[in-house]
Amino acid sequence: MYENALELLKEKRYPELRTMLMEMEAPDIALLLEEAEMEVVPRIYRILPKELAAETFTEMDADMQEMLIRSFSDNELGEVLEEMFLDDMADLVDEMPSSLVTRILRVTSSDNRKIINELLNYPEDSAGSIMTIEFVDFKKHITVKEAFDILRKTAPDKETVYTCYVTDARRHLIGVVTVKDLLLAPYDEIIENIMDTGVIYNYTHDDKEEVARDIEKYGFLAMPIVDNETRLVGIVTVDDAIEVISEEAEEDFAIMAAVTPSEETYFKTSIWGHSKNRILWLLILMLSSTFTGMIITNYETAMNALLVSFIPMIMGTGGNSGSQSSAMIVRGLATEEIKLKDFMRVFIKELCIGVFVGVVLAVVNALRTWLMYELMYKNDPVYAEYNIWMVSLTVGLTIIGVVVLAKILGAVLPMLAKRLNLDPAIMASPLITTIVDTCAVLLYFNIAIAVLSI
Amino acid sequence: MYENALELLKEKRYPELRTMLMEMEAPDIALLLEEAEMEVVPRIYRILPKELAAETFTEMDADMQEMLIRSFSDNELGEVLEEMFLDDMADLVDEMPSSLVTRILRVTSSDNRKIINELLNYPEDSAGSIMTIEFVDFKKHITVKEAFDILRKTAPDKETVYTCYVTDARRHLIGVVTVKDLLLAPYDEIIENIMDTGVIYNYTHDDKEEVARDIEKYGFLAMPIVDNETRLVGIVTVDDAIEVISEEAEEDFAIMAAVTPSEETYFKTSIWGHSKNRILWLLILMLSSTFTGMIITNYETAMNALLVSFIPMIMGTGGNSGSQSSAMIVRGLATEEIKLKDFMRVFIKELCIGVFVGVVLAVVNALRTWLMYELMYKNDPVYAEYNIWMVSLTVGLTIIGVVVLAKILGAVLPMLAKRLNLDPAIMASPLITTIVDTCAVLLYFNIAIAVLSI
Numbered sequence: 001m002y003e004n005a006l007e008l009l010k011e012k013r014y015p016e017l018r019t020m021l022m023e024m025e026a027p028d029i030a031l032l033l034e035e036a037e038m039e040v041v042p043r044i045y046r047i048l049p050k051e052l053a054a055e056t057f058t059e060m061d062a063d064m065q066e067m068l069i070r071s072f073s074d075n076e077l078g079e080v081l082e083e084m085f086l087d088d089m090a091d092l093v094d095e096m097p098s099s100l101v102t103r104i105l106r107v108t109s110s111d112n113r114k115i116i117n118e119l120l121n122y123p124e125d126s127a128g129s130i131m132t133i134e135f136v137d138f139k140k141h142i143t144v145k146e147a148f149d150i151l152r153k154t155a156p157d158k159e160t161v162y163t164c165y166v167t168d169a170r171r172h173l174i175g176v177v178t179v180k181d182l183l184l185a186p187y188d189e190i191i192e193n194i195m196d197t198g199v200i201y202n203y204t205h206d207d208k209e210e211v212a213r214d215i216e217k218y219g220f221l222a223m224p225i226v227d228n229e230t231r232l233v234g235i236v237t238v239d240d241a242i243e244v245i246s247e248e249a250e251e252d253f254a255i256m257a258a259v260t261p262s263e264e265t266y267f268k269t270s271i272w273g274h275s276k277n278r279i280l281w282l283l284i285l286m287l288s289s290t291f292t293g294m295i296i297t298n299y300e301t302a303m304n305a306l307l308v309s310f311i312p313m314i315m316g317t318g319g320n321s322g323s324q325s326s327a328m329i330v331r332g333l334a335t336e337e338i339k340l341k342d343f344m345r346v347f348i349k350e351l352c353i354g355v356f357v358g359v360v361l362a363v364v365n366a367l368r369t370w371l372m373y374e375l376m377y378k379n380d381p382v383y384a385e386y387n388i389w390m391v392s393l394t395v396g397l398t399i400i401g402v403v404v405l406a407k408i409l410g411a412v413l414p415m416l417a418k419r420l421n422l423d424p425a426i427m428a429s430p431l432i433t434t435i436v437d438t439c440a441v442l443l444y445f446n447i448a449i450a451v452l453s454i
Numbered sequence: 455m456y457e458n459a460l461e462l463l464k465e466k467r468y469p470e471l472r473t474m475l476m477e478m479e480a481p482d483i484a485l486l487l488e489e490a491e492m493e494v495v496p497r498i499y500r501i502l503p504k505e506l507a508a509e510t511f512t513e514m515d516a517d518m519q520e521m522l523i524r525s526f527s528d529n530e531l532g533e534v535l536e537e538m539f540l541d542d543m544a545d546l547v548d549e550m551p552s553s554l555v556t557r558i559l560r561v562t563s564s565d566n567r568k569i570i571n572e573l574l575n576y577p578e579d580s581a582g583s584i585m586t587i588e589f590v591d592f593k594k595h596i597t598v599k600e601a602f603d604i605l606r607k608t609a610p611d612k613e614t615v616y617t618c619y620v621t622d623a624r625r626h627l628i629g630v631v632t633v634k635d636l637l638l639a640p641y642d643e644i645i646e647n648i649m650d651t652g653v654i655y656n657y658t659h660d661d662k663e664e665v666a667r668d669i670e671k672y673g674f675l676a677m678p679i680v681d682n683e684t685r686l687v688g689i690v691t692v693d694d695a696i697e698v699i700s701e702e703a704e705e706d707f708a709i710m711a712a713v714t715p716s717e718e719t720y721f722k723t724s725i726w727g728h729s730k731n732r733i734l735w736l737l738i739l740m741l742s743s744t745f746t747g748m749i750i751t752n753y754e755t756a757m758n759a760l761l762v763s764f765i766p767m768i769m770g771t772g773g774n775s776g777s778q779s780s781a782m783i784v785r786g787l788a789t790e791e792i793k794l795k796d797f798m799r800v801f802i803k804e805l806c807i808g809v810f811v812g813v814v815l816a817v818v819n820a821l822r823t824w825l826m827y828e829l830m831y832k833n834d835p836v837y838a839e840y841n842i843w844m845v846s847l848t849v850g851l852t853i854i855g856v857v858v859l860a861k862i863l864g865a866v867l868p869m870l871a872k873r874l875n876l877d878p879a880i881m882a883s884p885l886i887t888t889i890v891d892t893c894a895v896l897l898y899f900n901i902a903i904a905v906l907s908i
Contacts, residue, residue: 023652198477257781289770293763309747316743327711
């Protein structure tokens with residue numbers, strides 16, 4: 001359907017396009033409009049029925065929303081805003097330039113203006129900042145029939161109606177009842193008798209990722225959000241939870257690859273934007289790897305060609321071992337499987353893994369060195385001076401030491417970052433690799449001096 | 455609540471624990487049982503009401519499920535299975551050892567046995583393998599009142615009732631109607647008049663990640679799944695979609711950190727399991743970095759101490775640049791923002807970013823080299839022989855070349871992997887780093903020979 005609509009758009013067959021758009025979902029229409037030339041967007045937008053138009057508007061990116069608002073009369077703007085949910089309006093106000101914000105707030109009722117201001121005041125990344133206030137609440141003494149009447153009357157304005165909340169006179173959350181419960185109960189049953197009182201909720205100041213993880217864990221369609229006095233003030237719906245989980249994963253991917261995370265998608269980010277996001281970390285890592293270089297220069301006179309040839313392998317193995325551990329720990333912390341109190345468990349586990357993996361790698365390396373020496377270099381004068389087994393021992397001990405160190409740093413540093421309220425992901429791959437590189441080279445040279453007495 | 459229950463469990467105050475468990479959600483009870491001693495688990499499990507017990511059973515990990523089934527009489531097992539959804543039963547059959555599977559299937563009705571077998575026959579990672587067959591469907595000529603009657607009668611057995619599907623006599627999917635639509639319509643309205651006919655659906659053979667991404671995109675509570683003749687055969691619910699998105703992200707994190715992905719969590723995996731998941735990639739990367747070492751040895755006689763000191767920085771910068779690009783592209787491909795047809799767009803974008811970033815890094819490096827030389831080494835006899843500007847030029851040209859190469863490889867290789875139907879994530883960080891390392895060292899030495907005429 002999307003492909004057909006795109007064709008109609010390109011061939012400017014607007015009447016047929018209109019018929020097709022009526023059957024399409026808002027996210028697809030928003031995508032389609034991004035492919036259209038800027039001039040025709042307001043024209044196509046205007047042929048959509050009111051409700052679908054508002055839904056499509058919510059799905060658009062900020063640039064297109066801004067362009068459309070500039071093309072709207074105050075009347076049209078008012079109509080779109082009226083159909084929008086208040087949390088989407090708060091997002092819109094947050095993203096538009098101030099001149100448009102003034103216009104938007106002017107055509108908004110003063111009640112809604114007040115609510116939008118409140119929503120915008122919740123800290124970034126808090127549950128309050130992503131919640132919606134359009135939920136259904138009942139008093140406990142009403143009947144199921146009355147509940148259905150309320151639902152029928154208010155449903156068009158609510159983001160989700162399938163989970164309803166029960167509050168007392170002072171708006172404290174005291175129970176939850178689903179539409180499924182209502183369907184299964186007799187009409188004259190009192191809500192109090194069928195509501196579930198063990199309500200799970202989050203606070204407005206909770207981290208939005210925590211809320212999303214709880215929605216995932218309990219399989220909820222919505223999570224009630226309460227203020228400090230456990231008064232129900234909003235809900236976070238499951239579609240927002242998916243968005244949070246996806247965004248946080250993308251953010252961790254970026255940070256773990258030494259890219260400053262951005263909310264924009266790959267193609268929406270300019271070459272300049274991408275460069276800016278990547279260059280800072282590259283500079284930091286470049287300057288820090290200069291130390292490794294200086295250490296090598298310092299020791300170089302004592303080293304010989306064979307020993308130097310192992311340096312890339314030792315650095316690489318250390319870096320990769322560290323990345324492995326840090327990635328596991330960073331994600332474990334993100335999904336809350338690993339908690340700070342598990343510190344010693346993780347430490348011991350990584351230590352054991354490090355020793356085991358290190359020994360295996362050291363043995364494989366010794367075999368590889370011996371094989372290559374036997375097959376290729378036995379009569380090469382450059383290698384004749386070395387005791388190949390002593391070299392393997394040196395390299396093997398270094399590998400074990402480096403892998404153990406890398407595993408421990410990879411586990412400890414993200415947990416330390418979390419303890420200091422930093423994002424654990426910054427301690428992932430690139431930074432760990434750079435730290436381990438420097439340690440690896442130092443360790444290698446000192447073991448070489450000790451074992452080979454050079 | 456969870457903490458209080460844990461305390462009651464540890465103090466073996468079972469009657470009080472029981473009261474508390476009744477108020478708790480199944481995922482929390484399953485977590486709690488993992489903290490309990492193995493012997494008391496069946497005892498605590500038995501004090502749960504039937505429905506809650508079945509829900510809790512579904513949330514448990516396979517080990518505990520197995521242990522419980524062994525402690526069940528056939529009668530008890532039958533009761534648990536009766537309360538379970540068929541897709542959860544199929545998962546259970548998939549995970550239990552064959553002796554228990556025989557027992558499970560024996561106490562299952564032959565109708566359900568047939569369905570479970572069908573579900574198990576869908577390919578791994580397909581929509582069919584995660585769908586549930588307990589959905590609500592209507593015929594188009596019934597009234598809203600009749601629809602509510604059907605809902606009331608069948609709701610207890612359905613996983614989700616809020617999105618209902620309309621099918622024709624041959625089970626073709628022809629429309630969709632939500633409970634919200636039903637609530638807003640008059641009782642005597644015919645379903646055909648209120649149903650939405652532009653139904654979005656997936657096929658049983660579609661990748662489960664595609665289904666999850668569509669559920670995310672459209673904000674659905676469930677996605678209808680059809681067979682090759684567009685007959686409705688099941689639905690995928692939003693909670694399963696979240697699980698798929700989370701799992702796929704964790705899998706990509708593991709692969710990108712050179713860890714063989716596993717479905718088990720960090721603590722559930724033994725030290726031996728972790729080592730096994732990590733050692734394969736370390737071995738591959740270790741052996742491949744041996745090439746880099748051999749190249750360095752080959753050229754070492756021509757190089758001098760100052761030039762060698764830049765090697766870790768050049769290798770590190772190349773590796774990090776490549777990781778950045780590959781991470782962006784791998785995630786772009788995973789979330790379907792980047793498609794294979796965008797190949798040239800991505801190529802040109804990364805090329806430009808590479809040139810820009812490379813030049814900036816080269817300039818910073820030249821400044822750094824000059825500063826260190828002026829401040830620290832000016833009178834050091836080791837450095838007296840070098841023309842510091844020619845060395846900076848050599849290193850700078852290498853950095854630009856390596857960064858451009860790394861950016862291009864980081865973009866091209868994941869797309870190539872996708873083209874070959876491999877997982878793009880295997881082309882991320884560690885493999886890119888190793889490939890870039892080798893190229894970087896080769897490039898560096900050849901530029902040095904050309905520029906410095908050594």
